[in-house]
Amino acid sequence: MYATVMHGPGDVRYERVEDPKILKPTDAIIKLAATCICGSDLWSYRGLQKQDVPSHMGHEYCGVVVEVGSDVRTIKPGQFVVGSFCLSDNTCPHCQFGFQSSCQQREFMTGAQAPYARVPLADGTLVATQDIPDASMIPHLLAVSDVLGTGWFGAVAANVREGGTVVVVGDGAVGLMGVMAAQQLGAGRIIAMSRHESRAALAREFGATDIVTERGEDGIGRIMDLTNGVGAESVIEAVGMEQSMQQAMGVCRPGGSIGYVGVPHGVTFDGQQLFFKQQRMLGGPAPVRRFLPDLMDRVLQGKIQPGKVFDQILPIAEVAEGYKAMDERRAIKTMLVVE
């Protein structure tokens, strides 16, 4: 088959590769209904993170199971499934504690920007729908796999509560999903930081009550004004840069919580500064598996439409253009249609 391979920074190709096959008895092979490009794919695309190349790209996926290994018990060929970008057995103590992204057998999904993909730890990773969903549901179910699941974890880690005040730092796809998660979790006020009009519009559609366009000290000052000098009890940090983390810490009230879901790059914390700020911090790769059944239900019941975050849809053969568009910020997030 053809699949997406990164050969180095800026060099993504859709090229001939071997078909995926069952390597371990706990694997499944799925035929993808659609796939997409993640903001985290851009770290290596931009040369900001080392990656062994050539590398088979893609970790967001949903589709129909075509084959399972001999030890796969609950997942069956013919089922439509969604899985997390973190592969987990869902039985180890960390999984049982709700942190499947630290599963003792954890692997990270790869090779999903392709028509077919191998999913290790299929029973623990995949959640099947009752029926084959309507085509219109595909973008929304695909979004659950990582971008919504990650934004959701950001909101949960930030202790978003009914009626609470939430600040979302970052208007990328994850930040926008954080807005949606905060809205679903009942936040009373959702302040999104965005200076891109189209992204701010989407944030509003997803539930943002206020948009703050300023950044840095001005942005912090604006939010402190909006919160009567108190700050927010929940802050979702969805970027992972020093500046965005400072932004998050600058607007979180003492005793408030920061859920940081952008992988930190070049971020350090001073222990004493953190201590006196009295902010609860929790980050990490999202344990999407914990949220999958609930999020898939919300999608299938039409409560949320996270697939709206895809503002560019391309045939998978044009994946290189998708990376370029996201890198140049022409697209928030690119969905790739598989034939």
Added chain:
Amino acid sequence: MYATVMHGPGDVRYERVEDPKILKPTDAIIKLAATCICGSDLWSYRGLQKQDVPSHMGHEYCGVVVEVGSDVRTIKPGQFVVGSFCLSDNTCPHCQFGFQSSCQQREFMTGAQAPYARVPLADGTLVATQDIPDASMIPHLLAVSDVLGTGWFGAVAANVREGGTVVVVGDGAVGLMGVMAAQQLGAGRIIAMSRHESRAALAREFGATDIVTERGEDGIGRIMDLTNGVGAESVIEAVGMEQSMQQAMGVCRPGGSIGYVGVPHGVTFDGQQLFFKQQRMLGGPAPVRRFLPDLMDRVLQGKIQPGKVFDQILPIAEVAEGYKAMDERRAIKTMLVVE
């Protein structure tokens, strides 16, 4: 009167000073029943933290109110009171949120290693007992003011739960109080790290179920063995050094919580390391005021005897020897008896 004044590292004197008086209408003056030396006093005593000198020392206190300012409404002369080392109005948004140690009017108590002391923000800071307590209760009520309140916050920040597994890093007075707090909060297993026999014995008395004497990688390995390779869901860090923080992070399970209550000195965190560990972190000066009524009740009902942490009792005139004994680790914590 005479009081405790630090003139520089290693130089603490009990010397003639002006009597404290009402400076603001929200002040109270108390006659101390007893006072004590805090581990945090040793940072400046050891020259590890800059402090303006001469400095009136002491921030842990209980005693009888002798005078109140004209705006003091709830606290009356003649009442026996305990207060937090953090002075707070207990009405601002941060106080109402339970983080009185970040009160918008916050001050830190000083000058309590003395027979009399001025307590600013008296109504918000002090909690009175129903009756004048028996003399035998004084050490226990004094301990509530900071050391127990701080250990308690460590346990609360570490999300100690009924039946849960807790690790306490640090066998100083705060760590030992963390053990007591974890026991009171219903922890099922309390692993105290201590290599001093007398401190380990006190930890056991306060509820520790296991003592780990190893440190560093060996200490981490031992605790991972004790927890079947999983780690603890709650870790109380009660030291504030790089090594102790690494210890805490090394034994906390993914999704677990670290309550760090030792003021960090020279501690930095790498954002990406923190991210992938998926540990919930909350620290800060303890909002003791939040816990005061409950902790005073537990003491007065005889449920806890936190004053046992005082293993040296000196007349206040010998305060210099108290600092020396704590500095040399001959004493865990020194209580100073006021005539």
